[in-house]
Amino acid sequence: xxxxxxxxxxxxxxxxxxxxxxxxxxxxxxxxxxxxxxxxxxxxxxxxxxxxxxxxxxxxxxxxxxxxxxxxxxxxxxxxxxxxxxxxxxxxxxxxxxxxxxxxxxxxxxxxxxxxxxxxxxxxxxxxxxxxxxxxxxxxxxxxxxxxxxxxxxxxxxxxxxxxxxxxxxxxxxxxxxxxxxxxxxxxxxxxxxxxxxxxxxxxxxxxxxxxxxxxxxxxxxxxxxxxxxxxxxxxxxxxxxxxxxxxxxxxxxxxxxxxxxxxxxxxxxxxxxxxxxxxxxxxxxxxxxxxxxxxxxxxxxxxxxxxxxxxxxxxxxxxxxxxx
Amino acid sequence: xxxxxxxxxxxxxxxxxxxxxxxxxxxxxxxxxxxxxxxxxxxxxxxxxxxxxxxxxxxxxxxxxxxxxxxxxxxxxxxxxxxxxxxxxxxxxxxxxxxxxxxxxxxxxxxxxxxxxxxxxxxxxxxxxxxxxxxxxxxxxxxxxxxxxxxxxxxxxxxxxxxxxxxxxxxxxxxxxxxxxxxxxxxxxxxxxxxxxxxxxxxxxxxxxxxxxxxxxxxxxxxxxxxxxxxxxxxxxxxxxxxxxxxxxxxxxxxxxxxxxxxxxxxxxxxxxxxxxxxxxxxxxxxxxxxxxxxxxxxxxxxxxxxxxxxxxxxxxxx
Numbered sequence: 001x002x003x004x005x006x007x008x009x010x011x012x013x014x015x016x017x018x019x020x021x022x023x024x025x026x027x028x029x030x031x032x033x034x035x036x037x038x039x040x041x042x043x044x045x046x047x048x049x050x051x052x053x054x055x056x057x058x059x060x061x062x063x064x065x066x067x068x069x070x071x072x073x074x075x076x077x078x079x080x081x082x083x084x085x086x087x088x089x090x091x092x093x094x095x096x097x098x099x100x101x102x103x104x105x106x107x108x109x110x111x112x113x114x115x116x117x118x119x120x121x122x123x124x125x126x127x128x129x130x131x132x133x134x135x136x137x138x139x140x141x142x143x144x145x146x147x148x149x150x151x152x153x154x155x156x157x158x159x160x161x162x163x164x165x166x167x168x169x170x171x172x173x174x175x176x177x178x179x180x181x182x183x184x185x186x187x188x189x190x191x192x193x194x195x196x197x198x199x200x201x202x203x204x205x206x207x208x209x210x211x212x213x214x215x216x217x218x219x220x221x222x223x224x225x226x227x228x229x230x231x232x233x234x235x236x237x238x239x240x241x242x243x244x245x246x247x248x249x250x251x252x253x254x255x256x257x258x259x260x261x262x263x264x265x266x267x268x269x270x271x272x273x274x275x276x277x278x279x280x281x282x283x284x285x286x287x288x289x290x291x292x293x294x295x296x297x298x299x300x301x302x303x304x305x306x307x308x309x310x311x312x313x314x315x316x317x318x319x320x321x322x323x324x325x
Numbered sequence: 326x327x328x329x330x331x332x333x334x335x336x337x338x339x340x341x342x343x344x345x346x347x348x349x350x351x352x353x354x355x356x357x358x359x360x361x362x363x364x365x366x367x368x369x370x371x372x373x374x375x376x377x378x379x380x381x382x383x384x385x386x387x388x389x390x391x392x393x394x395x396x397x398x399x400x401x402x403x404x405x406x407x408x409x410x411x412x413x414x415x416x417x418x419x420x421x422x423x424x425x426x427x428x429x430x431x432x433x434x435x436x437x438x439x440x441x442x443x444x445x446x447x448x449x450x451x452x453x454x455x456x457x458x459x460x461x462x463x464x465x466x467x468x469x470x471x472x473x474x475x476x477x478x479x480x481x482x483x484x485x486x487x488x489x490x491x492x493x494x495x496x497x498x499x500x501x502x503x504x505x506x507x508x509x510x511x512x513x514x515x516x517x518x519x520x521x522x523x524x525x526x527x528x529x530x531x532x533x534x535x536x537x538x539x540x541x542x543x544x545x546x547x548x549x550x551x552x553x554x555x556x557x558x559x560x561x562x563x564x565x566x567x568x569x570x571x572x573x574x575x576x577x578x579x580x581x582x583x584x585x586x587x588x589x590x591x592x593x594x595x596x597x598x599x600x601x602x603x604x605x606x607x608x609x610x611x612x613x614x615x616x617x618x619x620x621x622x623x624x625x626x627x628x629x630x631x632x633x634x635x636x637x638x639x640x641x642x643x644x
Contacts, residue, residue, distance in 0.1 A: 091550030103541040118549045154639040
């Protein structure tokens, strides 16, 4: 048994569009241990969702294509698996929860059916009744009240938060080793967000499932994850244990992100510091550090050479910056 | 459900009144005189006046219309002008089964050819398969139906001459009978009608299927590890067929009145042929009656579609 559950090495996922090649994920490497909770943070278009979809091999193709690197799951390269092997893996060993619970469930099937369907797909020789029992059990676990009756309801009879619970139930129904949650709370209102995160974290722990939580909200990561990856323009710019990200951020982009979050312990009237400018156009060749045009500490070298992800001398913390703080 | 049906049937009454009113007014004010058409060149003014009175045509239009409605309420469509006193229903009753037979078989072809072609095209979108399919379907759909009919007839005649076969190019056989002779009569018009409609169904199915395949729940189905076959036939198809129900319902509604052009060109004794000849003869009672049949057909077709919706889509409730 390899030590790492997931090992992504030099992953490159490009989109071949009419206006050029968009390098959505460009040379991304990271690892996850079994049961670990990893946060992937970045703004829209930073490549975090595409990284996730690459791992489960659901990048829309065309136009998307994984053009390089390897993804080792339990030591086996996912990119070398054929379609049948991939469908065996999806939903059983690796599952995914998506951003918008309102549209992620099929409107014409009952909730119970949609959970039981996954169970039936992956557990050989299970009867319809047993699969349905498992569905009810899962609904109970994600704290849908009156699960036995509600299993017979259709998605439109559920609120957004409830539907996301159902999505989590589907994802965890077969005890996966890895759960990828792509902005699972973005479409929900704030009070529900906390409940859903709490639930997901708790169940992942209970099931021994590793959790990859993708979000643009550092606050979400703080309470949920052990390790954080910060992505920018298709690259990982910083990778560190969650405590270090908040206490001693090394990359100027991470610092920028943290400064743009409102804090309770700040003096009233203090203005937030936004990051000026826009992320770069990924269909153009980027020379040097992709963050250089927006970086307050930019040096001439940053515009010529791309910094590698390197240790900054504080344990596990890595940053892709020539002048980390 | 019962309440819904009652509401719909009350609605039907108003639709029929509206449709008959419009056809009545148009017929009344259209140039031409049915009695003159009936009598020909030479007639006595006395006979003319007598006939006008017999058919109630000397009354003011609102009284004529009122009389028509009263008769209609007793399911009495009145008497034909053209055939001198034959009840309208007597003329129509032989046409209805013929037209329905033609249209129902055509509908079967729409569904059996149009829908699968649409699905295949959507799954192979923007490949040569899709382009070829949609190209053929576009030609079938765009070609005027009378051109299509005549092309098929010419083809049949050509084959007859070459092979010495004696395949008919017109007429219908016994309705709902399928001996070899009946099939020979029915095959060509059914195919023409069916293929033209199948082209339309194929295009709708393709669009709808492509739309559904982009939905988030399809991605969810894939993320669950379902094989592509189940993703398509279980998760996508059922959603993609929902818009087709409307189209099928409306098509079903038109089956009673048949296909005007196809019936005429193939000389099929259905409602379509009867309608066209009654318009040419200014046989108003027959025109009115076919309009009523069409209205009833469309309303019932839509009603069936609404009921079918609730069976397929749990989000829709009849109210």
